[in-house]
Amino acid sequence: MGLTIAQKIIKSHLVSGNMVCGEEIAIKIDQTLTQDATGTMAYLEFETMGLKRVKTERSVAYIDHNTLQCGFENADDHIYIQSVAKKHGIYFSRPGNGICHQVHLERFGKPGKTLIGSDSHTPTGGGLGMLSFGAGGLDVAVAMGGGAYYITMPKMFKVNLTGKLRPFVSAKDVSLEILRILSVKGGVGAIIEWGGEGIKTLSVPERATITNMGTELGATTSIFPSDEITKDFLARQGRVEDYIPLESDADAIYDRIIDINLSELEPLIACPHSPDNVVKVSSIEGTKVNQVCIGSCTNSSLMDLLKVAGLLKGKKVNENVSLSISPGSKQVLSMLSDMGALNDILQSGARLLECACGPCIGMGFSPNSAGVSLRTFNRNFLGRSGTKDANVYLCSPEVAVAAAITGVITDPRKLEIMPEIVMPETFKIDDSQVIAPLSEEDAKSATVLRGPNIKPFPETKPMDDKLSVTVALKVGDNITTDHIMPAGAKILPYRSNIPFLSKFCFSVVDEKFSERALELGSSVILGGSNYGQGSSREHAALVPLYLGVKAVIAKSFARIHSANLINAGIMPLTLKNENDYDEINQNDKLVLENIFDGLSKGVIVLKDLTNNKSYELLCDYTERQIAIIKAGGLLAYTKETN
Numbered sequence: 001m002g003l004t005i006a007q008k009i010i011k012s013h014l015v016s017g018n019m020v021c022g023e024e025i026a027i028k029i030d031q032t033l034t035q036d037a038t039g040t041m042a043y044l045e046f047e048t049m050g051l052k053r054v055k056t057e058r059s060v061a062y063i064d065h066n067t068l069q070c071g072f073e074n075a076d077d078h079i080y081i082q083s084v085a086k087k088h089g090i091y092f093s094r095p096g097n098g099i100c101h102q103v104h105l106e107r108f109g110k111p112g113k114t115l116i117g118s119d120s121h122t123p124t125g126g127g128l129g130m131l132s133f134g135a136g137g138l139d140v141a142v143a144m145g146g147g148a149y150y151i152t153m154p155k156m157f158k159v160n161l162t163g164k165l166r167p168f169v170s171a172k173d174v175s176l177e178i179l180r181i182l183s184v185k186g187g188v189g190a191i192i193e194w195g196g197e198g199i200k201t202l203s204v205p206e207r208a209t210i211t212n213m214g215t216e217l218g219a220t221t222s223i224f225p226s227d228e229i230t231k232d233f234l235a236r237q238g239r240v241e242d243y244i245p246l247e248s249d250a251d252a253i254y255d256r257i258i259d260i261n262l263s264e265l266e267p268l269i270a271c272p273h274s275p276d277n278v279v280k281v282s283s284i285e286g287t288k289v290n291q292v293c294i295g296s297c298t299n300s301s302l303m304d305l306l307k308v309a310g311l312l313k314g315k316k317v318n319e320n321v322s323l324s325i326s327p328g329s330k331q332v333l334s335m336l337s338d339m340g341a342l343n344d345i346l347q348s349g350a351r352l353l354e355c356a357c358g359p360c361i362g363m364g365f366s367p368n369s370a371g372v373s374l375r376t377f378n379r380n381f382l383g384r385s386g387t388k389d390a391n392v393y394l395c396s397p398e399v400a401v402a403a404a405i406t407g408v409i410t411d412p413r414k415l416e417i418m419p420e421i422v423m424p425e426t427f428k429i430d431d432s433q434v435i436a437p438l439s440e441e442d443a444k445s446a447t448v449l450r451g452p453n454i455k456p457f458p459e460t461k462p463m464d465d466k467l468s469v470t471v472a473l474k475v476g477d478n479i480t481t482d483h484i485m486p487a488g489a490k491i492l493p494y495r496s497n498i499p500f501l502s503k504f505c506f507s508v509v510d511e512k513f514s515e516r517a518l519e520l521g522s523s524v525i526l527g528g529s530n531y532g533q534g535s536s537r538e539h540a541a542l543v544p545l546y547l548g549v550k551a552v553i554a555k556s557f558a559r560i561h562s563a564n565l566i567n568a569g570i571m572p573l574t575l576k577n578e579n580d581y582d583e584i585n586q587n588d589k590l591v592l593e594n595i596f597d598g599l600s601k602g603v604i605v606l607k608d609l610t611n612n613k614s615y616e617l618l619c620d621y622t623e624r625q626i627a628i629i630k631a632g633g634l635l636a637y638t639k640e641t642n
């Protein structure tokens, strides 16, 4: 039987398990990346595990999220990460060098290799034919130490592209179209392979926009073949030697095939507050816009920003709109400047931000009260922008520019003339902002610098066989990690300070949650379907752990968050009967007995003392996961087994 691209890469990296859909497999990881918002915790975990030197082919620590330095905290974290990276064999991409996914695509990603990153948009690397996954920091720490990465063998989906995008329709519209078709849970448990004649019309940066937003589908990852277009991109980045061809076999089998004709796509837009709330731009034209933000790991490549500059050239930003542009990397910014495009951007009245995540994660540039913000980003979850009552829309650079100029949501085809953008023969290569680690010998005497913002990893306790708990919170479907552990400029600087962060847990949903959970001492959360979608932040598990949450009971879970809960020693338990959700309520008193026996059988019985009923909860864990839960989390388990 033929293999898909992902199956081929998995096969060549398989450490244990059978490549049978639904079974746990372990794969060898060639490269890792971290960013600063998850990196502090990942490196603290790496150190706690007593690991000395990374065993990967390449590990890179990026500083791109927490770049506003309103106090000492973020700067402390940057220094800690720089020093820990230097000592342990990790490359360090300095603040200002760019967004992890953009820089990694330009300089380090390799077709056929595996990558995990402590950031959910790591699948951006799939645009280069690399098998890349978002993961919790602890999983990345283990992989840096040479440990395998465990996933459930996914289903295989294929999206067949035909035709060619028309002017003013771009890769972002392909992402929005697939979100419209599949929704934010449609990709759960699947790897999405992009193929068909249509992919020959898409450059690597366009492909990367598409694999980047595969994360919003809940997909395990997304991948394109590695072909002549990949080779050409790598050659222009001065690293053609990293190219290998990679395609699926003609008789490869897919669980689902979806067809999209690029020629028929129209400009699309995702309305508040979910990336799958997609409509045609033409259907909401005329909506007044206060802010437009162009950038993020989805749409900040040189090609995107050359297009933006071309469309802005000679025009002025509407007086009621604030337009921000954050280039994806120093390479992008520097080339925009060399090519004169930066001037076109500045002359239009746009505000230039640094090469970082910035507004995407609420790190500055929050919209005005009840403001409408159009963003070329990938997420528009409630409150993520830093303004709770803002209405954030997700769109392509073309739609963003049209709104910035007119002040209202506008079909970009009305701009009429699309400037012709040609990829430069060679990209500007300057890796001087990526600091190499010390040699093993020199590293021995190097010290790791910890400012007062760096707090130790929180203590964990082994799981008890019986739990008497209260439902501390009942929430609905599609709860994101931005609900569980909000980010933003005010909170992000405390990513290594779990007690401080805990005050904000679920604050967008219920401001009293944190206080209540602490008072209860031992509790559970009740969720709907796709609980924990969105980011890879393990803080969305570590903070509930600190607040005494022992289990999350839900209709279904998002992949990375479920793994993070287990890694933290919290049980993700699935309701056997989804309708039971309606019968269990906040504040109900519950008892979970014979947990260890239940874990081995895959079913735990829950007694609800408030309504006097019993319910079955599924826990289809592997032996390894059971051992992790019993030990009180992956860190404790790793210490026990080493």
Ligand code: MIC
Pocket (backbone or CB within 6 Å): 037, 038, 065, 118, 119, 120, 121, 134, 361, 487, 534, 535, 536, 537
């Ligand atoms: C995000 O886009 O939500 C983030 C911020 O990049 C997160 C990581 C984090 O919370 O630090 C992600 O996507 O994993």
Ligand code: SF4
Pocket (backbone or CB within 6 Å): 065, 099, 119, 121, 296, 297, 298, 356, 357, 360, 361, 377, 378
């Ligand atoms: Fe950064 Fe936004 Fe991309 Fe997350 S989604 S890595 S915050 S740019």
